[in-house]
Amino acid sequence: MTATLERVDAARPAPAKGRSRSRARHRLTVLAFLAPAVLGFALFFGYPLIATVVLSFTKYDLINPPEWIGFANYAYMFADKLFLTAVYNTLWFVVVLTVARVVFALGVASVIARLKSGVGLVRTLCYLPSLAPPVAATLVFFLVMRPNEGPLDAFLGWFGIEGPLWFADPAWSKPGIAAVMLWVSGDLMIIMLAAVLDVPQEQYEAAELDGAGALRRWWHITLPTISPVLMFGVVNSIILALQLFTQAVVAGSAASGAADITGATKNLGFPENSTLTFPVWLYTQGFRYFDMGYAAAMATVLFVISFAATALLVQRMRKATYQEEGGPGA
Amino acid sequence: MTAVLDAPVTTQRKPRDWRAILDWVAVHSLGLALALMFALPILFVFLTAVMSDSQAFTKDLWPHEWHWGNFVEVFQKAPLLKYLGNSLLYSLLATAGMLLSSIPAAYALAKLKWRGRNAVFLLVVGAMMLPPQVVAVPLYDTWSGLGLTGTLWPLIAPYFLFDAFSIFLLRQFILTIPQSYVDAARVDGCTEFQAMVRIVVPMARPGIAATALFCFLYTWNDYFGPLLYTGEKPDQWTLSLALSSFKGMHHVQWNLAMAVTLLIMVPAVVLFAFAQRSFVKGITFTGVKG
Numbered sequence: 001m002t003a004t005l006e007r008v009d010a011a012r013p014a015p016a017k018g019r020s021r022s023r024a025r026h027r028l029t030v031l032a033f034l035a036p037a038v039l040g041f042a043l044f045f046g047y048p049l050i051a052t053v054v055l056s057f058t059k060y061d062l063i064n065p066p067e068w069i070g071f072a073n074y075a076y077m078f079a080d081k082l083f084l085t086a087v088y089n090t091l092w093f094v095v096v097l098t099v100a101r102v103v104f105a106l107g108v109a110s111v112i113a114r115l116k117s118g119v120g121l122v123r124t125l126c127y128l129p130s131l132a133p134p135v136a137a138t139l140v141f142f143l144v145m146r147p148n149e150g151p152l153d154a155f156l157g158w159f160g161i162e163g164p165l166w167f168a169d170p171a172w173s174k175p176g177i178a179a180v181m182l183w184v185s186g187d188l189m190i191i192m193l194a195a196v197l198d199v200p201q202e203q204y205e206a207a208e209l210d211g212a213g214a215l216r217r218w219w220h221i222t223l224p225t226i227s228p229v230l231m232f233g234v235v236n237s238i239i240l241a242l243q244l245f246t247q248a249v250v251a252g253s254a255a256s257g258a259a260d261i262t263g264a265t266k267n268l269g270f271p272e273n274s275t276l277t278f279p280v281w282l283y284t285q286g287f288r289y290f291d292m293g294y295a296a297a298m299a300t301v302l303f304v305i306s307f308a309a310t311a312l313l314v315q316r317m318r319k320a321t322y323q324e325e326g327g328p329g330a
Numbered sequence: 331m332t333a334v335l336d337a338p339v340t341t342q343r344k345p346r347d348w349r350a351i352l353d354w355v356a357v358h359s360l361g362l363a364l365a366l367m368f369a370l371p372i373l374f375v376f377l378t379a380v381m382s383d384s385q386a387f388t389k390d391l392w393p394h395e396w397h398w399g400n401f402v403e404v405f406q407k408a409p410l411l412k413y414l415g416n417s418l419l420y421s422l423l424a425t426a427g428m429l430l431s432s433i434p435a436a437y438a439l440a441k442l443k444w445r446g447r448n449a450v451f452l453l454v455v456g457a458m459m460l461p462p463q464v465v466a467v468p469l470y471d472t473w474s475g476l477g478l479t480g481t482l483w484p485l486i487a488p489y490f491l492f493d494a495f496s497i498f499l500l501r502q503f504i505l506t507i508p509q510s511y512v513d514a515a516r517v518d519g520c521t522e523f524q525a526m527v528r529i530v531v532p533m534a535r536p537g538i539a540a541t542a543l544f545c546f547l548y549t550w551n552d553y554f555g556p557l558l559y560t561g562e563k564p565d566q567w568t569l570s571l572a573l574s575s576f577k578g579m580h581h582v583q584w585n586l587a588m589a590v591t592l593l594i595m596v597p598a599v600v601l602f603a604f605a606q607r608s609f610v611k612g613i614t615f616t617g618v619k620g
Contacts, residue, residue: 314456
């Protein structure tokens with residue numbers, strides 16, 4: 001192919017030859033810059049994604065070679081009660097966390113944006129918890145929400161309320177984990193705060209002259225202007241909820257008093273499988289029971305769902321990218 | 331500015347002032363409440379960490395005696411230094427590998443023009459959003475075939491080739507460097523590699539710092555990865571993994587468990603204290619443009 005190209009070049013004037021050679025060199029440069037990333041993507045995303053889908057049609061225990069069983073793994077999902085429980089739990093988190101995180105982060109950001117003094121301190125305090133490792137953050141809440149002895153129960157005691165068993169109560173374990181997730185949602189708060197502060201000041205001033213109160217200004221100016229960031233918050237929260245694993249494992253095993261998380265399987269999902277999220281059940285099937293085929297089938301389902309959520313975000317980003325390209329320099 | 335705006339309404343000065351004061355009080359008490367809400371749990375953890383063994387079991391919020399020795403005792407109760415070493419190995423090597431592999435990729439995505447660039451960028455975003463559990467089965471299979479399960483290498487190695495989030499974040503930062511600087515370097519006869527190393531890397535230093543911080547923190551906090559590959563090898567545990575079993579291991583010694591919980595947060599807080607601006611800028615970049 002190179003030879004053909006050169007012959008064509010020979011018939012052309014010199015500048016064209018130079019351009020095509022430099023274009024080939026440019027292509028090589030791009031390839032050199034991207035080579036590690038391309039290799040890494042192929043090895044750690046491309047190959048395992050395909051392999052996951054293939055394995056999902058097999059029975060595989062990591063020792064004996066995979067055995068083709070068609071759609072049996074997928075069919076089994078509907079008979080697997082714990083699978084359905086896991087789907088329910090993860091859906092619970094998708095709905096609750098998405099709404100709660102976006103509303104909470106926006107609320108906190110709106111308050112911080114209106115502070116006239118102490119902004120730095122409040123912002124830092126709100127952000128600090130999100131630096132805590134998920135394991136640590138979950139244990140922090142485990143301490144605060146200790147039945148009877150914990151500070152939260154002490155606080156409720158002032159109002160004569162007797163707290164439930166919190167993380168050991170199936171009705172409260174998921175809300176408890178959701179509380180942990182809100183406590184560490186500092187990233188989203190900072191993003192929202194930046195967006196709220198970016199709203200052009202003149203718009204507020206104009207509205208104020210028109211006699212609009214703070215709440216109406218927030219509703220009619222702030223909210224529409226930052227809607228792209230709200231969208232990001234929604235997608236980001238959905239993805240976060242879909243892969244919720246650490247907090248669920250730690251809350252479940254801490255509440256059950258498991259002596260050794262890593263060796264015991266019976267404590268995952270404690271209490272009463274209320275913390276058995278989709279990734280936890282996937283992990284248990286694949287790496288505790290070594291039913292790799294079934295785990296791969298679950299992974300395929302998770303992939304399809306998170307792909308849909310990602311497509312939402314990418315669609316929006318694509319617009320932004322084209323706008324960028326259309327600007328000066330393109 | 332406020333004075334100018336207020337000027338036309340001087341006749342209504344009084345009611346406006348009252349409303350402004352009320353508004354100020356409301357907003358600032360809300361801010362104070364929020365700050366307390368976020369800070370109090372950490373304070374409880376700290377107070378419990380310095381209690382005596384028996385007091386930590388009680389309802390008390392304030393320690394009778396301050397047992398600072400608890401922070402030393404945890405090092406005797408568990409091989410924390412070993413776990414710390416493992417955590418550092420994972421986080422530092424991963425961050426170093428990420429910088430080597432992601433800066434050129436981000437440069438190619440931000441400053442080089444080529445067909446398919448947008449498509450490749452979308453693939454990076456897709457990889458970034460993919461739950462790690464989706465690809466865990468075949469990857470575990472491969473690493474176990476190589477005999478590397480039970481070590482942290484399956485977690486470290488990928489960073490030397492590809493880390494979607496870092497490439498994404500670095501690209502966003504490098505995009506903000508004016509194209510004219512890169513063009514000028516090219517006119518001066520720089521190769522693309524020289525333009526990257528001499529022009530873009532120094533200018534993108536805050537962005538690179540933020541990306542390195544996030545990478546360090548992500549790996550430091552990672553739980554799923556170490557659990558998957560080293561769960562059955564306690565001498566390979568990272569601090570995060572060890573902490574999850576610490577509570578059970580020592581029969582709910584709340585004070586010690588909370589002392590470890592505090593210690594594990596120290597690196598993040600120190601990093602944050604030194605690089606708060608990079609942090610905030612980095613976070614904002616993931617959201618506003620992403």
